[in-house]
Structure formats: C-alpha cells, structure tokens
Amino acid sequence: MRAVQFTEYGPPGVVHIADVAAPHAGPGRIRIAVRASGVSPGETKIRSGAWRDLVPITFPYRTGFDAAGVVDEVGDGVTGVGVGDEVFGMTTTTARGANADHAVLAAWAPKPAGWSWEEAGGAAGAVETATRVLDRLAAGAGDTVLVQGAAGAVGTVAVQLAVARGAAVIGTASERNHDFLRSLGAVPTTYGTGLVERVRALAPAGVDAVFDCAGGALPDLIAIAGGTARVVTIADLDAAAHGVHMSHGAPSDDTGAAVGASADPLAVHGLAIAVALADEGRLRVPVAAAFPLAEAAAAHELSEGRHARGKIVLMH
Structure with a gap:
C-alpha cells in the first residue's frame, strides 16, 4: 500500500x-x-526537527494521526462496529501512519452523516486535542475563554467545543478571519501588540482560561489570565520557562494511553461528544485545503505557513 513517510529531518x-x-x-x-x-x-x-527533544522518533517515520474511512478489518474483542461501517478516529501516537491507504485505529466513532470525508478525515486529532486542553482548563458554563490562534485546525474546533460547554469565547486571528470566527460563536480580536488591552476591553470582568494554539505570546497570555494556572499551550516550546503547562498526548503505550511525566491523558471521549454535536449541527470541521495523497509534501508546506484556516487533509 501507499504510505506517507520521511527518513530524515528536513x-x-x-x-x-x-x-x-x-x-x-x-x-x-x-x-x-x-x-x-x-x-x-x-x-x-x-x-523539521524542531521537536526532536520533545518527541523522539525513529526513521522511517510514517505520518498521520487521524483518518476517516470504511472499516475492513475488526480485531478480537471489538464490539459495536463492523466491516463496511463509516468511521473516523485516530491511531496510537507511537504507531501513527494514518496518511496511508489503510490505517489501524485505536479510537474511533461513527462518521457523522453531515460531515464530508474531508471533514471527518481531519476531525479526530483536533477534537482530541481541544477536548484534552479544555478538560485541563476545566472550562465550562459561565467561563470566559481566550483561544489564541482560533482560526487554525485546533482553534476552530476548540472555539466550538468551548461554546458548546456554555463558555463565552474570545478568539484571536488575522482580521480577514474575524467574520469566520463570529460564525463559530467567538468574539474576534487581532493578535500581536496591544493584545492584553484589547482582550480586557472585550472581557472587563476578566478571562478565566487561555488556550494557546499559536505560541509566541505567553507573557501577554499570562497577564490576561492573571497567572499561569489557567493557561495551557500546545504550541510554545518555551512554556516551562514561563511556568505554563504544554499539553501533548505523545508518546502513548499500546493501549493508546498517554505515558510520561509531561503527557496528558488522551481525551478520546471527545470523539463521542463531537458526534453528538455534529448530529445537532453544532460542530463542523473547517477544511483549509485538501490534497491528493501523493502531494503530501505540498500539504506540509502549506501547514508550515501557519495561515491555513482550518484543517489540511489528504484525500485517498
């Protein structure tokens, strides 16, 4: 079968x-x-090698953590799903390899009828990450949540999940994405210089939790939250120096459970929540671009530009 991989950093x-x-x-x-x-x-x-200390790997490294498709094998002990069912889900974080003609999933849920294959293929990773961080932040009804980098793959899902929990959401993005963020239920503002003042004007009573999907602004985010306790980043490698938790679900053992002192438990329960919200029309997975599998390098290039609105997917 075809699979996307790399055999060196670069x-x-x-x-x-x-x-x-x-x-x-x-x-x-x-x-x-x-x-x-x-x-x-x-x-x-x-x-690229930027995370070689955070996520050690061996070569060849097969890419892809989330996927959607049609079940064609069911392992021993699995119930509630059969050959021919349409599902979306994720691999273990050590095995990966979802960018391939066939993928083995460790966690899955039925593909919502209202989602396209493109949406479903890019959903599980963003849903798991967003659920994991919102759980750690204990974000819920009555809270005001700031999502930094709200127009990206994880940010767009985090906004919708936080809104579904009953939170008021402020999202940062470039001005061209502000109407888009409003459509997801967030109050938009721009990132960069003056962020603290802009957010305080939008939330005079204060911000209860900050979800950083972008990196590079932790001092401002800490000031907005009034401390480090309710700031979580998934993107800033300087988190420890600022006393901020960096959430990741890697590596994982053979059961799919996160291991290691710095890893958070994988929030696979988020998949079922996503299905329920999708069936109610309350969760979409914005797709920035879809590439043929053979153009995976071009997809990586677009992702590195950090201006894609939503998820980038490969079609098989």
Whole structure:
C-alpha cells in the first residue's frame, strides 16, 4: 500500500510516498480503508526537527494521526462496529501512519452523516486535542475563554467545543478571519501588540482560561489570565520557562494511553461528544485545503505557513 513517510529531518520535500506492507487490526483495534486523513501541524515540527527533544522518533517515520474511512478489518474483542461501517478516529501516537491507504485505529466513532470525508478525515486529532486542553482548563458554563490562534485546525474546533460547554469565547486571528470566527460563536480580536488591552476591553470582568494554539505570546497570555494556572499551550516550546503547562498526548503505550511525566491523558471521549454535536449541527470541521495523497509534501508546506484556516487533509 501507499504510505506517507520521511527518513530524515528536513524541509517539506523530505516527505514522500513509500510502498509498504499493509497493517492489520490486532486485538481491540479496527482497520479502515482510508478515504481522508489529516495533516498535523505538530508533525511538521517533528519532520523539521524542531521537536526532536520533545518527541523522539525513529526513521522511517510514517505520518498521520487521524483518518476517516470504511472499516475492513475488526480485531478480537471489538464490539459495536463492523466491516463496511463509516468511521473516523485516530491511531496510537507511537504507531501513527494514518496518511496511508489503510490505517489501524485505536479510537474511533461513527462518521457523522453531515460531515464530508474531508471533514471527518481531519476531525479526530483536533477534537482530541481541544477536548484534552479544555478538560485541563476545566472550562465550562459561565467561563470566559481566550483561544489564541482560533482560526487554525485546533482553534476552530476548540472555539466550538468551548461554546458548546456554555463558555463565552474570545478568539484571536488575522482580521480577514474575524467574520469566520463570529460564525463559530467567538468574539474576534487581532493578535500581536496591544493584545492584553484589547482582550480586557472585550472581557472587563476578566478571562478565566487561555488556550494557546499559536505560541509566541505567553507573557501577554499570562497577564490576561492573571497567572499561569489557567493557561495551557500546545504550541510554545518555551512554556516551562514561563511556568505554563504544554499539553501533548505523545508518546502513548499500546493501549493508546498517554505515558510520561509531561503527557496528558488522551481525551478520546471527545470523539463521542463531537458526534453528538455534529448530529445537532453544532460542530463542523473547517477544511483549509485538501490534497491528493501523493502531494503530501505540498500539504506540509502549506501547514508550515501557519495561515491555513482550518484543517489540511489528504484525500485517498
């Protein structure tokens, strides 16, 4: 089968298609014939070498954490799903390999009828990440949540999940994305110089939690939150120096549970929540661009530009 991989750190051009043996569904797993799979912004940092200390890897490294497709193998002990079912979900963070013709999923849920394959293929990673961070922040009804980098793949989902929890959401993005953020339920503002003052004007009673999807602004975000306790980043490698928690779900063991002192438990329960919200018309997965599998390098290049509105996916 075809699979996307790289065998050295480097620019997007090191990503290529390889012919590899197809995986099979072991106990507690399912295999899907992939229709669409996500391109993770985190994996572009892994590929470039920027995260080599945070996420050690071995080569060749097969990319892709989330995917959607049709079940074609069901492992021992699996119930509630059968061959031919349409699902979306995620691999383990160590195995990955979802950017391929077949992928083995460790967690999954039924594909919502209202989602396209493109939406479903890029959903699971963003849903898991957003749920994990919102859980850690204990964000809920009555809270005011700031999402920094709200127009990106995780930010767009985080805004909708926070709104669904009953929170008021302020989202930062470039001005061209402000109407888009309003459509998701957020009050938009721009990032950069003057952020603290702009957010205080929008939330005079204060901000209860900050979800940083962008990086590079932790001093301002700490000032907005009034301390580090309710600031979580998924993007800023300087988090520890500022006393801020950096949330990640990698690595994971064979059961899919996060391991290691700095890892947070994977929020796989978010997939079922996403299905319920999608069926109510309250959660969409904005897709910035869809590329053929063979153009994975171009997808990585677009992701690194950090201006994509929503998720980047590969079509199979």
